[in-house]
Amino acid sequence: MREWSDEEVERLTELYSSNKPFEDIMVEFPSRSSNAVRLKASRMGLRRPALPVNLIHAEKVRFHSLDNDGTMGYLIKCKECGSWIQSERMGGGICQTICCGECGALYEVLTGS
Known part of the structure; x- marks a missing residue:
């Protein structure tokens, strides 16, 4: 060594x-x-930086589209302005970047299983 x-x-x-x-x-x-x-x-007592503040874990929630088709996706409340961000369910990946339509805040969403 x-x-x-x-x-x-x-x-x-x-x-x-x-x-x-x-x-x-x-x-x-x-x-x-x-x-x-x-x-x-x-x-040496060194640490890696903590995850970014805007990294969130979203739980799957059912929301109804205007067509009332029962589309499955994610609803996340913006930490900056308090508005709700709708994100359609992604295929395959576990991480998605979304943007608040009201204030422009960016979020990395870990969708889990």
Whole structure:
């Protein structure tokens, strides 16, 4: 097991707490495994940034369209202006970006299973 150089420690300190995706951080340490990078960061007391404030988990709710066809989707209350955002059910993915039509706030919605 190779010791961490001062340059690597400095780079890890700078990058680990940044908003860069972990995969991008790993590019900076080609001779280290992802486990080694996480372990070193943990031992140094470094933490990754928390999830963005506008990342929300939406529960499936049934809403009725104007056609009264029972369309299934998501209803999310905007944290900025309080208006309701309707999002049609997506196919396949678990994450969707939606925009409030009233104030323009953006949300990443984790739809779950």
